[in-house]
Amino acid sequence: MPEMPEVETVRRTLIPLVKGKTIKKVTLWFPKIVSTDHDKFINELPGKKIIDIDRYAKFLLIRLTGNLTIVSHLRMEGKYHLTSVNAPKDKHDHVQFEFTDGTALRYNDVRKFGRMQLVLTGTERMTTGIGKLGYEPNSAEFTDDYFIDSLKRKKKNIKSTLLDQTIVAGLGNIYVDEVLWRTKIHPLSAASKISRKKVIELRKNINDIISLAIKMHGTTVHTYLDANGHSGGFQKELKVYGHAGEPCVVCGTTLKKIKVAGRGTTFCPHCQVIYK
Incomplete structure (x- = not known):
């Protein structure tokens, strides 16, 4: 399972690939990856721009315009990769975010254990598993x-x-x-x-x-x-x-x-x- 250093590395490498891109379409090839309302996930994201990606512990926080955040947990083997919209789909690609520039961010997960939630920005501790977590290493609170x-x-x-x-x-x-x-x-x-x-x-x-x-x-x-x-x-x-x-x-x-x-x-x- 990716732990905090791995998720932080994913965050740092994802930012230059997708920050500033606008979502055109969302495809759920395996809908269970999204644990919040599927229709809302598909219908509310088009038109939203990725403005940043944060992280808490093992959770990625993909910040969007419209005060929305995708909370993503990679679990055992989840990973993201940027490709073109027309690239052949891998059998383990389960979610695709198509961007207006013709590129696409795909979520790949062999075991299908990873999860995404669409929440209002700022409510992560109240609506996701982040609320149950302790402090991070190297944080001011971890004394x-x-x-x-x-x-x-x-x-x-x-x-x-x-x-x-x-x-x-x-x-x-x-x-x-x-x-x-x-x-x-x-x-x-x-x-x-x-x-x-x-x-x-x-x-x-x-x-x-x-x-x-x-x-x-x-x-x-x-x-x-x-x-x-x-x-x-x-x-x-x-x-x-x-x-x-x-x-x-x-x-x-x-x-x-x-x-x-x-x-x-x-x-x-x-x-x-x-x-x-």
């Missing part, structure tokens, strides 16, 4: 005190806590494994039992790793591509994710893989301390 106090109230393990998005938003399986390894915290540690010093270190590592991953255009380990069809580069920096069975680069202990919250989780049994 040491906030993180410490929030983890104290959690009864789950730290891996599940970081994945659930309610405290810090935008982290997925890849980056959670990486930040826990860097901070030397076992993924099954009780979130509420981790020392204050370690929580402060964990917050710093979350911020640092997310910043570096964005700088390197995200991580490609399966099918992720940006809006230009390019892979990310952070996969070269991964120390534990995807390396189960290999020696830890710090201590040489064989990295172990277990299931936590239904997700494959790789860690170092020697370096990462469990807090109970």
Whole structure:
């Protein structure tokens, strides 16, 4: 699943491709991708211009004239690409935004898990899943005190806590494994039992790793591509994710893989301390 660095990279690569373009027609080849009213989606968008693209956590916010926003979540394998209106349709292309200049933005999704919603700009927290999310890494609100106090109230393990998005938003399986390894915290540690010093270190590592991953255009380990069809580069920096069975680069202990919250989780049994 594209995580925050990947979605941010998609946002940055989409903007120069579509900003300022006016929508002429919308085609829903697989209508379930749109979770709001289909007729409204098709009928209200023609004539609207894309004025910007924002992001919150893993959500893209495509800003339109007329005070409208398309909230898009890529889920597992969603991706956008710009093409010509007359280009052959790929079997996994499910939504097309045709522009007045003859180009078209297509949404492609092998698993069809991605979703779009058309909402009034400014109502995203009230009408979409964004309202349930915690603060983003590197935001002014994501402070040491906030993180410490929030983890104290959690009864789950730290891996599940970081994945659930309610405290810090935008982290997925890849980056959670990486930040826990860097901070030397076992993924099954009780979130509420981790020392204050370690929580402060964990917050710093979350911020640092997310910043570096964005700088390197995200991580490609399966099918992720940006809006230009390019892979990310952070996969070269991964120390534990995807390396189960290999020696830890710090201590040489064989990295172990277990299931936590239904997700494959790789860690170092020697370096990462469990807090109970």
